[in-house]
Amino acid sequence: ESMLDVARQLKERHAKRVFVCTTFGLFTEGFDKFDDYYERGYLDRLITTNLTYLPKTVLEKPYFTVADMSKFLALIIDSMNHDTSISAVLNPTDRIHSLLAKYGQI
Template structure:
């Protein structure tokens, strides 16, 4: 939903990701009056992504 310039899209370090799932978790947590800490704490997700990227 955000415009990205062709220059940005051509950069090797740019990775487009879909965060709609996490936005939905965030909204659902607020609607159910529950903690959002598991949604906003990215440590385990980052570790898993790095393991996948490194082929471990």
């Protein structure tokens, strides 16, 4: 619950928007409190990866976004299978710069 408490406190301190991010969204106690915090305006977006099972009900929530890690994990596995360094995967600076250049941001 601590992340939800922080979200509430941020909104009470006049934060414009609050995004909660987590690597493994387990949701062991269900979604009632998340739903309540979203309805009250304490939570704008909940982002979690697809690195663990996600119930179908969470995918229908208006505040929920999945961070798809499939490609990232595939790159790590591919690098390990080819006995190459994963540093390029872990440090994506070059890819970020190429995307920024592609969209004219740098």
